[in-house]
Structures are given as structure tokens and as C-alpha cells.
Amino acid sequence: MKFEHFWYVVALSEHLTSNTVLERTVLGEWLAIFRDEEGKPVALRDRCMHRNSRLSRGNICQGKIQCPYHGWVYDKTGKVVAVPAEGENFKATNARRTQNYDTKEQDGYVYVRLAQNPEEEFEPFAMPYYDKPGWETVRVINRFRNNVTNCAENFIDIPHTVSVHPGVFRTPRCSKLEMTVERRNGSVFAEYRNETTNLGWYSRFLNRGGYEIRHTDSFHMPNVTSVEYDMGPRRRLFITSQSVPEAEDSTLVYTDVTFNYGIWSKIARPFVRWTAQYIIRQDVEILGIQQDVIEKYGTQFANTPADTIHLFVESIRNKIASGEDPRTLSDKAVKVNFWV
Ligand code: FES
Ligand SMILES: [Fe+2]
Structure with missing residues (x-):
């Protein structure tokens, strides 16, 4: 068992609006957190593969994130889907991809898990009486x-x-x-x-x-x-x-x-x-x-x-x-x- 096997809060759901990107660190890993087109939270390693700028300093456009340096665009899986300098010669390849992590939303919190395939599935802690009538x-x-x-x-x-x-x-x-x-x-x-x-x-x-x-x-x-x-x-x-x-x-x-x-x-x-x-x-x-x-x-x-x-x-x-x-x-x- 490792600390990476568990879910960690990275944001309040209400703070992660459709055009926001949040910069977070979990267990030393730098993360850029945003929402995809369907509104599901995305967590990518906060590093552009091109020349190492931070994705979290970029902009969100229709659920994708654009690096602030030379404008490479990443989708929710971490794949590069546009490179402005390559114009119409651009071809998406599987090699150009930054690390993405699993996310979950529960009790008004956005969670990230760093382990890709943990041997055991843990759930985030259930927050007592969250959103219950009278509370x-x-x-x-x-x-x-x-x-x-x-x-x-x-x-x-x-x-x-x-x-x-x-x-x-x-x-x-x-x-x-x-x-x-x-x-x-x-x-x-x-x-x-x-x-x-x-x-x-x-x-x-x-x-x-x-x-x-x-x-x-x-x-x-x-x-x-x-x-x-x-x-x-x-x-x-x-x-x-x-x-x-x-x-x-x-x-x-x-x-x-x-x-x-x-x-x-x-x-x-x-x-x-x-x-x-x-x-x-x-x-x-x-x-x-x-x-x-x-x-x-x-x-x-x-x-x-x-x-x-x-x-x-x-x-x-x-x-x-x-x-x-x-x-x-x-x-x-x-x-x-x-x-x-
Ligand atoms: S460093 Fe990100 S596009 Fe160049
Ligand atoms: Fe105290």
C-alpha cells in the first residue's frame, strides 16, 4: 500500500468552474486541474512536454488546456491535440502526451488519485451529513x-x-x-x-x-x-x-x-x-x-x-x-x- 493509492481533495467543486484552471501539488506531483467539455474534472501533470512551461498558467478552451508559452493544446487524456507552429502539418501521436490522473467528485469536493492501477480501490471519505436536510x-x-x-x-x-x-x-x-x-x-x-x-x-x-x-x-x-x-x-x-x-x-x-x-x-x-x-x-x-x-x-x-x-x-x-x-x-x- 502506498499514499498514492488514496484519493486527495484538490478543490471545492464550486471553485472549479468551466473556465478555471487550478494549480495544485499532491505528494510532490504538480497538477493542473480543470473541467473537460462534459464538466468532468481533469488532472494533468503540470508540465508542458514541449519546453517545460506550466499548463496551469495557460487557458481553458472548450474543455482543453492551452500552454501559455507556444500554445500547444492538451485534451482531457493529456494528449497533444494542436501545435500552432506545425499548422496544417500537425498530426496527433500517442507519443505526445502528458501524464493524466483519475479524478472523482463527491460531497462537493474534487478528488485526484495519483496511482494508475492500485491493487485496491479506495473511496474518498464520506463527509458526514453533507447536504442533508437540517444540517x-x-x-x-x-x-x-x-x-x-x-x-x-x-x-x-x-x-x-x-x-x-x-x-x-x-x-x-x-x-x-x-x-x-x-x-x-x-x-x-x-x-x-x-x-x-x-x-x-x-x-x-x-x-x-x-x-x-x-x-x-x-x-x-x-x-x-x-x-x-x-x-x-x-x-x-x-x-x-x-x-x-x-x-x-x-x-x-x-x-x-x-x-x-x-x-x-x-x-x-x-x-x-x-x-x-x-x-x-x-x-x-x-x-x-x-x-x-x-x-x-x-x-x-x-x-x-x-x-x-x-x-x-x-x-x-x-x-x-x-x-x-x-x-x-x-x-x-x-x-x-x-x-x-
Ligand atoms: S512550452 Fe508549452 S508550448 Fe512550448
Ligand atoms: Fe487546535
Whole structure:
């Protein structure tokens, strides 16, 4: 198994209009993303075979892309279908073709997969309650200067919330939390108990009723994290993040906040967006600092029991990095206590 076998988000469907070309990087590969004549997303290697200009800087005309340098035209399969300098002598050949990649569109996202014929067909992660009646989704996109593993770990790390997001998300109270962490089938599930309404000012709106909070975090190979808060009827919230690897020190993160606040759902949208962006900006900053130190001193970490969830995530990602299937790792479940 390889990271290339999975689908990665490259755009929001609504951002990829018929005349747009987007420049993206996935696992170090440069991509030009556009739509063909039927509106299906196309992903080509962002390199003109003629003299190495970037296709993504060119124009789209009727579902084909034209290189900005000497005007070679490529179709959705990556084949060169016009060379202006050859005029009427032009003949299309199979030799003149740039790499194209499989695409998929689901839940309002455009996905690309780099592997041509993976031994197993994976599906993109199904975004919970996307477009379902009564539910609203707010999407934000942020670039982190760090790798996917450290991003994913941050998104399901509770202890940092008191220091990185003081007041907004959680206030320090030294209260004990019980966590059950389980690794199974390429996923990690963490369940928390004893969670009080210690969630900062956000909780006054979120949890007015004082219901018992059900909080679950999970990670799904290779790059998805999900945070779920259930605070009773019409107070449910999912934060789902897809961390797309651009390079070893760059990750583009697409975050969905999907919520059902009953009659408040629609009206809450701007507030949810503002809060999500505010919190994520603080994470972007702390992960940038972490990356600075990793570049200088490497990735030797020291762990506490609260970091069990991270160790499981790392074991899964390391397995894929070494070309193996993380679903062969033994199932494991542990109970730990920590204080926030
Ligand atoms: S470099 Fe693209 S057409 Fe010449
Ligand atoms: Fe955070």
C-alpha cells in the first residue's frame, strides 16, 4: 500500500468552474486541474512536454488546456491535440502526451488519485451529513507548514486546546478526562468521558441544555480526522479535516464543520465560520513553530499517556510509508486518564 493509492481533495467543486484552471501539488506531483467539455474534472501533470512551461498558467478552451508559452493544446487524456507552429502539418501521436490522473467528485469536493492501477480501490471519505436536510456545512481551507501526520495529530489532540486556544475552545481547569483509544482496521477511535461543559464561550451556545457531552475523535487512513460532539438533540457538530500532502513541510487542509443546531443552523453559519477560522489560524501558527524545530532537531518526541492517540496515528502512517497495509496491525484498545 502506498499514499498514492488514496484519493486527495484538490478543490471545492464550486471553485472549479468551466473556465478555471487550478494549480495544485499532491505528494510532490504538480497538477493542473480543470473541467473537460462534459464538466468532468481533469488532472494533468503540470508540465508542458514541449519546453517545460506550466499548463496551469495557460487557458481553458472548450474543455482543453492551452500552454501559455507556444500554445500547444492538451485534451482531457493529456494528449497533444494542436501545435500552432506545425499548422496544417500537425498530426496527433500517442507519443505526445502528458501524464493524466483519475479524478472523482463527491460531497462537493474534487478528488485526484495519483496511482494508475492500485491493487485496491479506495473511496474518498464520506463527509458526514453533507447536504442533508437540517444540517449546514461550513468549509475552510488552510495551508499548514508541517506534514500530514503532525496536522492530523493536532486536530484530535485535546491537551493543546487549553494553551493554544485559551478561552475560545476550552479553559484550563485541571479536570480529569477519561479516554478510551482504539486502533482497528487502519483507523483510530478515541472516546472521552467526564467531559463537562468546559468548552469556553462557544459552549454557552452549543450546550445550553447542559446535556451530557458525547465526544468522539477518530482518524482514518491515510489522512482524515473527525471530531464529533453530540450535546443532545439539535446540538450536534462534526469537524472533519482532510489533510492533503503537498510536500514534507506543506499540507493543505480542507476542514468541514457540519452541524445541526435546529432552528439556529442557518443563522449560526457566519459565527461557525469565524470561530473555525480563528481556531485554525492558531493551529497553523503552532504547527509552523513545531516545523521550525523539526527542521533543526528532527522528530524525536517524548510522550505522555494522553499522546496514545498520536502513537496509533503514527503507527498507521508509518506502515503505509513503508509500503505495507496498516490494517494488518494488531487491534489495540487502551484506557488512559489525563487532565485539562
Ligand atoms: S512550452 Fe508549452 S508550448 Fe512550448
Ligand atoms: Fe487546535
